[in-house]
Structure formats: structure tokens, C-alpha cells
Amino acid sequence: MKDIATASTTTYILEKYKLQAMKKYGQNFLIDSNIVEKIVASGNVDKETCVIEIGPGIGALTQILARNAGQVISYEIDQRFQPVYEEFFIDQNIEIRFQDFLEEDIEKVVSELKQQYKRVCVVANLPYYITTKIIEKILTSSSNVDCMVVMIQKEVAEKFTSKYKSPLTIMMEDIGTCTYEFTVSKNVFIPSPRVDSAVMKIEVEKAIDLELYQVLQTSFVQRRKTIYNNLKTNYTNAEVILENSGIEKTKRSEELSLEDFKRITKNCI
Structure with missing residues (x-):
């Protein structure tokens, strides 16, 4: 099966299903399979890992995650992508949940997954407008997530991994480590966002002190x-x-x- 994360396949999907990126959801489609592979490698994703993905879009990252992980659970609020998933992901180890991740009981979900998998990681290309809300939701829960690998706005990633202090950055220092993995050019997306992105990794070593x-x-x-x-x-x-x-x-x-x-x-x- 062709990789979704290429300009040709992405264009094919968008044209076939008459799809356009929606600004209100912060949608930009990744068209560089090398970047996708690097994201998956940053999370050390293997068959003993269940990955929780947020905002899969047309599934460029989802596809490569599924090749490496034991299972992928993706949360998507835009149901326009359902025909794409039916074409590319049928009979695969992928479960698409059409719901708002911010409303999910993440503690219950991770607890159930931990009974089947050694590790549970969040790997996602996060919409810029809800980046902090999603990271905060996961880290302030008692969900026992092992790590997070997220692609976010470069400027935000630099803040999280610098000496800049905020409740979230100080809390992250307490519970584990946060590292800047690599920069992602704005030119590897359709449509191209106004700024570059970056991949950031959070290793969770202990539960948060509320x-x-x-x-x-x-x-x-x-x-x-x-x-x-x-x-x-x-x-x-x-x-x-x-x-x-x-x-x-x-x-x-x-x-x-x-x-x-x-x-x-x-x-x-």
C-alpha cells in the first residue's frame, strides 16, 4: 500500500473525496514520509506499544504507526475522513473514534490498554490551537501514559524545552523529561502553515502531584x-x-x- 505521507497520495485523497483542510480544526496534511518515520522512531513504538493518536486527519501518521505498534487508537472529530479510513485502514490494527479527545475519560482508556500492552504512548500531530489543553489533560490525569511524542508549533516546543517557566513546564520537570527532538519545515505540509513545527518528546516517569x-x-x-x-x-x-x-x-x-x-x-x- 502506498504511503499516505506523500504529495501525490495526499493530492489523490483530497481530490477523490473532495476534501479541504479546515482552519477551525487546524488541519495541515503531512507529505513527507521520512518525517513520519522519525516521529514514530522518537516514540520507540513497537508491537508491545499501544499508541493513542489525536487528530489523524487523512491518516499519514496513523498508517506508519500501525505498521510498528500493537494497536493504534485515533481520535478524530471530523467525520469527513471516514471514507479515507475505509479505503486505507480496513482490517488493520487501527480503531478510529469519532469524538473529541478532550471529552474522553483518558484514565479509564489507558487503564484498560495497560492490561494488554506493556506501553501506552501518545503520538500525534497536534492542532496548534489546542496543543496546551491536550498536553495538560494527559499529564494532569492519573492515566499512567508512558510517553508523549507530539508535533507542535516550533515556538511552543522551544518554550516547553527551554528555561521558560510556567505551571506546565515546571510540572513536566517534576514528572519526567521533556526534549526537543527535531524541527519540521512548514514546506512539508498541504496546505503549508505560516510557521515551522517541531517534534517534542515527554517521558513520564511518575504521576503528577496535583x-x-x-x-x-x-x-x-x-x-x-x-x-x-x-x-x-x-x-x-x-x-x-x-x-x-x-x-x-x-x-x-x-x-x-x-x-x-x-x-x-x-x-x-
Whole structure:
């Protein structure tokens, strides 16, 4: 079977089924099979791995994932692609779920998959407009996902993997590692987006501490405010908490380390 991730096959599919990329879903179709192979390799996908994919589009990544994984479960909200899946994916180890991933009970899904597979990984070309929501949903759940390999906007990937601090980046530092894998040119998509993309990998080594994440979210409500002014919006004893944590109340949240926030969390309980 021909690879979907080529300009000729993608054009054939779009013309045959009279499909166009929809901006509201952030759709751009990948036409470089080498990039797809590199994404799959980044996730160390094998037959003992079940992959959860979000937003498969016409299935360029889905197709290569299925060749390597034990099973692929793809979430797609655009039902226009159903005839494409019936042509390319019938009788394969792929399950397409036409529903919004953000509404899925991911903990239940992963728990069931872990009974059959050694690893469960999320591998996806994420729509730019919901990148953070999807990453946050997965990492703040108790789903026990082993890793995430996601293609996202290059600028966002650079933020996630730099010294930039936010509740999500600090939490990711606590639960595992986040690495910038490689850049993906905007020229390998139909239609071409306005900016380049990048593939980022998150290795999850332990479950999230939800109390820590709550403190982080409170601490970054307004970046320009001091840690004290942010904390006091949720904690009436913010001054005592900071004093017991050995942190100056005039510090800004972005000046604090993960260990600082862990001490704050301990003194908030």
C-alpha cells in the first residue's frame, strides 16, 4: 500500500473525496514520509506499544504507526475522513473514534490498554490551537501514559524545552523529561502553515502531584506579580507559608525553582 505521507497520495485523497483542510480544526496534511518515520522512531513504538493518536486527519501518521505498534487508537472529530479510513485502514490494527479527545475519560482508556500492552504512548500531530489543553489533560490525569511524542508549533516546543517557566513546564520537570527532538519545515505540509513545527518528546516517569500543580497554577496567575501577591489570592496565610518555606515574599514565581515550589506545597497542606 502506498504511503499516505506523500504529495501525490495526499493530492489523490483530497481530490477523490473532495476534501479541504479546515482552519477551525487546524488541519495541515503531512507529505513527507521520512518525517513520519522519525516521529514514530522518537516514540520507540513497537508491537508491545499501544499508541493513542489525536487528530489523524487523512491518516499519514496513523498508517506508519500501525505498521510498528500493537494497536493504534485515533481520535478524530471530523467525520469527513471516514471514507479515507475505509479505503486505507480496513482490517488493520487501527480503531478510529469519532469524538473529541478532550471529552474522553483518558484514565479509564489507558487503564484498560495497560492490561494488554506493556506501553501506552501518545503520538500525534497536534492542532496548534489546542496543543496546551491536550498536553495538560494527559499529564494532569492519573492515566499512567508512558510517553508523549507530539508535533507542535516550533515556538511552543522551544518554550516547553527551554528555561521558560510556567505551571506546565515546571510540572513536566517534576514528572519526567521533556526534549526537543527535531524541527519540521512548514514546506512539508498541504496546505503549508505560516510557521515551522517541531517534534517534542515527554517521558513520564511518575504521576503528577496535583497539590503541587494547584500551587503552580496559583503562583503564575499573573506573571508580573510577586509570589506573595499571587499566593494570597488562594491562601490567606501566604506570608506564613513563604516564611516557613524560606522564600522571600518579594520574589517572582519565575525566579523560583521546582524545589522551592515543593516546599511551598508542603507548607500549604
